[in-house]
Amino acid sequence: MKRREFLTLPAAAIGGTLLYTLAGEPMRLQAQNGTVRVPLRFFTAEEAKVITAACARIFPSDASGPGATEANVVIYIDRQLAGPYGRDKYRYTKGPWVESYPEHGYQGKASPSETYREGLKMLGDFASLSPANQDAKLRSIEKSHFFQLLRQHTIEGMFCDPMHGGNAGLIGWQLVGYPGPQMSYRNEVDKHFGQPWRPKPASLEQIAGRPGKPWEDEKG
C-alpha cells in the first residue's frame, strides 16, 4: 500500500465560512487560524498541488470571488478518481478504441484515473508557473481528453453536494445563487417575480438532518 498522502488546507476552506453578498462580493465570516490535513485517496500531495493550481485557472479565485481552491475541488476529484468512477464504472470499455462523432464521447482506452496520470505529465511543473503561463499551458492542451475531464470535474467539484468533497462551505452554490436541494418551493415558485431569492443554501446533510454518504462509498 502506498504511503498516506495529505493535503494541507487553511481551516477557513472547510466548513461554511465564506458567504456572498447579492452582488457576488465574498464575505469571510469568523476567519479561523490554523490548518486542516485532509487524507488523499488518489493523488500524492505533490500531484494535488498541481491539480489545485490547474483547477484554479478554470475557476479562479480573485477579488471578485473565491473559486476552485476554496471549494476544495481537488478533494472532490481525488475522491472520484479513487472510486468506481475513476475506474470507468460508467463507460463501455471493451474497445475498439476508435474516436468518432462527438456524441460518442471519449472512446479511448484510458480510465479517468489513467487520464489524470497522463495529464499530470502534460502539466509538469504547472504549480510553479506564473498565472499567464499557466493559462497558456492549459490553452495548449485545451483539446485533450484530459482537459475536457478536468473542466468537467472542476464544474462538478464547484457545484456538487459537499458530501462528495467539493463545494466546501457551499461556496459554489453561494457564488451562483443556488439554494441547494431544497425539498419544497411551494411557497416560492410563484413569488419573487423578477427578483433575486437568496436564502442561505443548505446541503443534503443539513436538509435531511443526518450525515450523507456518497452512494458510491455506500456500495463500497
Place this chain on the structure above:
Amino acid sequence: MATEKTDVVIVGMGAVGGILAAELGKAGMKVIGLERGPRLSTADFSGQDELRYFQRQDLRPNAKRQPVTWRASANAAAKPLPILNYGNQAGGGTVHYGAVSWRFHEDDFRVRSQTIQRYGSSAIPKDSSLIDWPLTYADLEPFYDRAEYELGVSGKAGNLEGRKIEGGNIFEAPRRREYPLPPLLADQSGLIFEEGAHKLGHHPFSTPRAILSQSYHGRPSCTYCGFCQAFGCHVGAKSSILVTKLPEADATGNFKLLTGTMCFRVNSDNSGRVTGVSYYGPDGSTNTIEAELVILATFIYDNTRLLLVSKTRKFPNGLANSSGQLGKHLMAHITPRVFATFEDRFVNIYMGPNAQKHSLDDFNADNFDHSGLKFIRGGQISVSPADLEGGPIGAAMSMNPPPGIPRWGAAYRDFLAKYFARYAAVIAQTENLPYADQTIDLDPTVRDQWGLPAPRLTYDWRRPNELARIEFLTGKLEQLAAAMGATRYWRSPMGAGAPGAHHEGGTRMGDNPKTSVVNRYGQSWDIPNLFIIGSSTFPTMSGFNPTLTIQALAYMSADAIVNRYKKNPGRLV
C-alpha cells in the same frame, strides 16, 4: 434452472408493463412481470443529489454493462453511446421522467394523408416511409381519458369537445372533459415565456404533466422542488408507474414481479405460437416461463432485439418478422435550444417541475401553413432549464457560454455567477419523419453484460426536411427569447446526428401484415399470442413527448385482451 407456468408473462415493468400487469391482473389473469432492474420506492428518493442522478444517471441503464451502439450511416462503425435514455427499474422510465404528458393531435395519426391532402404528395421526401396510423385519435380518446384520470395528470383543456378555450392548448385534439387536476403553478420562466409568446401572437399554456397539482388518490401534491427529470420524486407526486399501477397490480393478488431478471429469448414452437420466455435470474441462473400470452414491454431497443435474437427456422430474420419491417423506421426527437440571459430580472429557473415548463403548440404538427416552406410537420416549443434539469451542474455542463465568453477562467466563472439565476432556455422538440434506413439491429461486436449483442442504431437526423424544420424552429426560438426580454440569446450547437430523447419505431404497427410488424393492439400479425407494446410500434412520432400515448395504447391493448382476446385467443384484427 426453474420453469414456471402462468397465463401471461410481461417483459419490462415500465410505462407499458405496469398498466398491463394491473389491468390483466384485475381481469383474473395470472401475470408474471420480468424486470431486469430493482424495485425502488419513494423513500429511496430522499437525497436529491445532482451528481448521482443527473450527472451519473444513476436511475438509467449503465452504458458499460448494457451498451447501445450508434452510427450515423451504414458505412460507419458503430460505437457505444455514453448515455442511455430509458428505464432500468420497476416503473421504467416513468420513475425518472419529466412527466410531460400530451395527447397527440388528430393529424398526428394521419400524417401521410394530411400532408397529401394539404400540400400534395411531392411534399413528402422521396426516401421517407411516412404512413398513417391504423387508428384514429377518436379511437384512442377514451384511453387517453382513462390514462389521465387513473394516473393523475395536471393541465388545462384547450379544446373541450370542439370548443376552444383560451389558456389551454387551443391546438389540442378535442377532449371529452377537463383534466382531472388543474395546471401546475407557473414559475417565473413560465410567466415571462407567456408574456413573450403573447407579444408574438402565439398561444402559450402551462404544460400538461403527470404531476399532481393537488392531492389525488391518496398521493400528495407537488412541492415544486424541481427534481423531476433524471430524479425519482421524493413525495410520490409524480404519477410514475411505481406509485400508480404497480400497487394496483399488487392488489389484484394475480401479479408476481421478478426483479433482477433479464429476458434473453422469446420461445416458440413450430405451430406459429410463442410458448413463453427465457431469462437470466439475479444469480445468473437460466430460467423459463411458460405462458399462454407473451407481452414485450421493454422499450424499443429490447422490443426489437428480443425478436431478432429469438429467430427460428420459420422466422430466420427475427421472430414475428415475416414482413421484413422489424428494426426499421427508427425515429427520435431532436431538440434545438436557444439560451437567454436577462440583465434586469432574476428567473430562478431551478424552482418547479423542470421539464418543458410552459409551452406553445403554434408550430407543431400541421398547426401552421407549411406552403412555401421546405419541410412538413413541426415541433413543440417550451421553456426549460438548459437540460430540463434545474441544478447548477446541469446548467454549466449543458449551456455553452455565449459568443465572447470563454469556456473556463475568470470570465466564465463570472458569467455563471451572474446568470445562473437569470437564464432560461427555449427549446423545440421536433417531429422527424420515418425513414426505412434508420434502423435498430444487432451489433456484430459489442455485447452486453449477459453476452447478448448490443442493440445497434443506424440513424442520422441531418436530412434536408429535418434540417429545414430545425432551422425554422430555431428562428422561432430566437424570436421568443427576444420577446421575453432577453438581453442576450444564442444557439446551442447541434451535434453530429445521434438520436436524441424519446425513441420510436422498430416494430411498426399498421393495417397490413405485409408492411407492418403488429396491428393497432400491438399484436404480432404472425404470432397472435405475442404482443409488442410501446413507442416501438409508432408509425410516426409527433413533436410531443410519447409517454401518455404509449400509456393510452397500453390501456387499449389491455382492454382488447381482457374483453376480446381472453375469450377467443386469435387475431384481434
